[in-house]
Amino acid sequence: MTWRRPDESRADATSLPAGRRRRRWALTAALVVGLAAADAFSPRPIDSSAQPPRASAVTTTDPARASRCVADAGVAIGPEDDAQTVLDRHPPGTTYLVEAGIHLRNFAVQPKSGDVFCGEPGAVLDGERRLRSAFSGGALDVTLDSITVREYESGRQGGAIQPDARATGWVVRNITAVQNSWAGLLASDGMTILGGHYNDNDQMGVGGNATTGILLDGLDTDPATIDGPELADNHALHAPCEFEGGGMKWDVGQVVIRNAHVHDNDCRGLWADINAHDALIEHNLVEGNHAEGIYYEISRTGVIRDNRVFRNGLVAPAWNGGGITAASSSDVEVSGNRLSGNQNGITGTQQDRPEATPPPHLLDRFHVHDNLICATPDGGTPTGVTADNSADLAARDITFTANTIQSAACE
Structure with missing residues (x-):
């Protein structure tokens, strides 16, 4: 695939809080391992023509509910x-x-x-x-x-x-x-x-x-x-x-978020921050949020799987406007998700975060696999990682494997 850099003028115009430097994408093939072609996408097939699940009649199966x-x-x-x-x-x-x-x-x-x-x-x-x-x-x-x-x-x-x-x-x-x-x-x-x-x-x-x-x-x-x-x-x-x-x-x-419809918020859809840990985010419909759809920031040990993430980050992208972004977070697995029309697809970012509490917040052990990423706009990035502090991300445990990227929408 062809790597593209987000629009430089838009990145320069984005206002960031004090202490956070503007980041520019520096994506290289060395940082993204094993992007699969569509015909090799077999471990977790996703039907790109299927519609996302919608609410139907409630059938309570758990008495506690x-x-x-x-x-x-x-x-x-x-x-x-x-x-x-x-x-x-x-x-x-x-x-x-x-x-x-x-x-x-x-x-x-x-x-x-x-x-x-x-x-x-x-x-x-x-x-x-x-x-x-x-x-x-x-x-x-x-x-x-x-x-x-x-x-x-x-x-x-x-x-x-x-x-x-x-x-x-x-x-x-x-x-x-x-x-x-x-x-x-x-x-x-x-x-x-x-x-x-x-x-x-x-x-x-x-x-x-x-x-x-x-x-x-x-x-x-x-x-x-x-x-x-x-x-x-x-x-x-x-x-x-x-x-x-x-x-x-x-x-x-620690949180579990599932079966939620998160849409059309003026900021991010779902946002973990400051030492959140052991999150499970699954089976959600996240669409039309002005900034990132799912944002896992300076946190650790999260699983983000089997979500539908559409058209996020387009109105006022916050830094990267990813459908799913891990920001200076470790031990995050992103799998089985379907993304379409987001400003960027699935991304990881590294910054110095001196205001954060221990442990150190590093983008590491970030594993992205078996996702379907569709219709990323021109100037956007389907998958990749970037650092604005000269960190050597190629030396970290960061992998992108068995993902499918296609130009057509898949909502």
Whole structure:
């Protein structure tokens, strides 16, 4: 194949944060090992004509995913009630029925351990940009189910749903968190997020700040359906994309993200940062995000497989605008993905990162194999790695094997 360098004028015009130098692509065949021709692509065949999976009827196969809510069961919280006053009258482990209607400026609670909150159809918690969060505090094993949470003024790096980071065991099922001032949800340790919509928030859909053991997944266990969380149309209204924004950003901890639809965010789609580790990102549909689709930055030990990644990085490419990019990260495997129409395909980058915490953040043990990469625009790069600090990437364990590259789209 022919290597191409991204447009120099666009790279020069990109604004980078202080301490980060502009990088220019320096791709050589020595850094990319064994790109396969299409007729040699056999270990993990991908049907390029097939359409990506779309949501279909929910078939719950795992009892843990089923709703714990029963119609008309539980202590009622009406639209005119002060929700915390209702909670204060009942012991831990109470089930509450959040009644239909708009709960305006009166729902800001700290649950007790074991509490369950079930929303009737049409139950909307509206903070009117006056309340910081709908749910917060350190209670364990709280369940939220089928409630809309909107217009909360959570403040910088806050969320409309924001338990304490060590508040373990929360299950957030079929929640809609929209139009909040920073994030719709900030996860806590061991949180399970099933289905739902985290859309049109000022900065980000879901965040994970130094939390671990997070699962985002579908309402069923079938990877052929996209019924996991929708992370879409989130903006960058209060901070630049280089700081925080997009569908989901997490750091330090371990996550599993599958069956999610991550699309049309003003920043990155899925973004691991600062010592994230042991991530499994699979069976997601990631499309139309303004910067990278999946970005694994100064982190380690990740598996990114069997995702559909389309048309990312085209509106405002952040540095490289890759469909999938590992940035100064180690022990990352990227396999079985289908990419089409991204500014760049699957890429790796190396920078000096003096602001990062140990261990050293090196692009190393980066293995890219058995992917289908289609319709990379002129000036883009289907596969490759680059460094802006003169690192000898040829001496690192970086391999690209059995990938297929084609000019036609494969969405």
